[in-house]
Amino acid sequence: MKKSQPIRMCISCRSRHPQNSLIRLKQEGQKVISFDGKGRSFYLCDLCVKNEKKIKGLTKRFKQDEERFVKLLKELINNG
Ligand SMILES: [Zn+2]
Numbered sequence: 001m002k003k004s005q006p007i008r009m010c011i012s013c014r015s016r017h018p019q020n021s022l023i024r025l026k027q028e029g030q031k032v033i034s035f036d037g038k039g040r041s042f043y044l045c046d047l048c049v050k051n052e053k054k055i056k057g058l059t060k061r062f063k064q065d066e067e068r069f070v071k072l073l074k075e076l077i078n079n080g
Contacts, residue, residue, distance in 0.1 A: 005018035005019055005020055006018070006019045007019070008022055008043045009043065010022065010043055010044055010045035010048055011042045011043060011044065012044055012045070012048040012054050012057070012058060013045060013047065013048050013054070015045060015047075017043075017045055019043070021045070021046065022043040022044065022045055022046075023043065023044045023045075023046070023049055023073070023076045023077070024041050024042075024043055025041065025042055025043070025044065025076075026038075026039050026040060026041045026042065027040075027042075027062065030063065031064070032062050032064055032069060032072070033072070034072065034076060044058075044073075046077070049073050049076070049077055050077070055069070055070060055073065
């Protein structure tokens, strides 16, 4: 039998994917950061992270500094 991965939903496009193929983030105070094992997390899929329009939308939605947020996401894609 295959090991089943938990399925999680991308908060941007609402598509469902195995947890390990998604980028996991959390909000800490005003900032969105990489999930560190504590608190509530949320997920973004690869396609959304690579979609400039969606990132712009998320930047606004979470009221993030765009430059920092984009940099964070790029780092997370490269690591994964
Ligand atoms: Zn997505």
